[in-house]
Amino acid sequence: MFRRRNMTSDNNALRYALLGLLSRRSLSGWELLKRFRRSVVFFWHAERSQVYAELKRMERLGLVRSRLTVQDTRPNTRYYALTPAGRAALRAWLDRPTAAAPVKDRMLLRTFFADQVPATRAARYLRRHGDEHRRVLAEFEAIRAALEARYGGLEETEDPALAFGALVLEHGIRFERMYAEWCAWAADAVARRRRPGRTRAPADAGDFIMTR
Numbered sequence: 254m255f256r257r258r259n260m261t262s263d264n265n266a267l268r269y270a271l272l273g274l275l276s277r278r279s280l281s282g283w284e285l286l287k288r289f290r291r292s293v294v295f296f297w298h299a300e301r302s303q304v305y306a307e308l309k310r311m312e313r314l315g316l317v318r319s320r321l322t323v324q325d326t327r328p329n330t331r332y333y334a335l336t337p338a339g340r341a342a343l344r345a346w347l348d349r350p351t352a353a354a355p356v357k358d359r360m361l362l363r364t365f366f367a368d369q370v371p372a373t374r375a376a377r378y379l380r381r382h383g384d385e386h387r388r389v390l391a392e393f394e395a396i397r398a399a400l401e402a403r404y405g406g407l408e409e410t411e412d413p414a415l416a417f418g419a420l421v422l423e424h425g426i427r428f429e430r431m432y433a434e435w436c437a438w439a440a441d442a443v444a445r446r447r448r449p450g451r452t453r454a455p456a457d458a459g460d461f462i463m464t465r
Contacts, residue, residue: 267299272343279334374439383436390429
């Protein structure tokens with residue numbers, strides 16, 4: 254059920270995230286990091302040091318160019334811009350098919366082995382994790398509400414960048430809602446397992462293999 258196809262070669266998705274941000278306008282390193290933390294970080298995490306290291310690699314590869322702006326009253330600022338090679342690389346990456354990503358979820362891993370703890374404790378893990386997803390859901394819904402208050406209906410917008418960003422935001426909202434609902438359902442299912450009269454499973458039933 255959780256079997257995944259091999260992913261196409263994508264050794265550095267961070268590179269394409271930065272190329273995508275720079276495709277819209279030239280940005281300083283600080284501006285680029287700020288935009289990353291306010292948008293891309295919700296679905297692709299990277300540390301500050303990784304961002305700056307990747308910018309240097311991209312410049313060596315000719316994907317971006319930079320210029321240093323000397324300022325008298327403030328620290329000097331380096332601005333980055335996409336080169337034709339960088340734009341071509343971004344479009345080639347966008348044209349490649351995207352395979353389903355492998356699942357790496359600590360909560361699912363914990364739930365898979367939760368038969369090793371009392372049912373009340375397992376249910377508590379699930380409810381607490383559901384609370385975290387509801388917190389993130391509320392954050393995403395607040396972002397959507399703020400965008401709609403500023404720009405109007407996101408589905409009707411004529412701004413392509415806003416339209417596609419809204420699609421990703423909607424994915425986050427639906428995912429967090431689904432996960433919160435699953436946590437509540439799973440916690441209730443664990444609680445029901447404590448009731449007497451349930452049929453005992455065979456001794457080897459724990460060797461549960463999730464493949465076809």
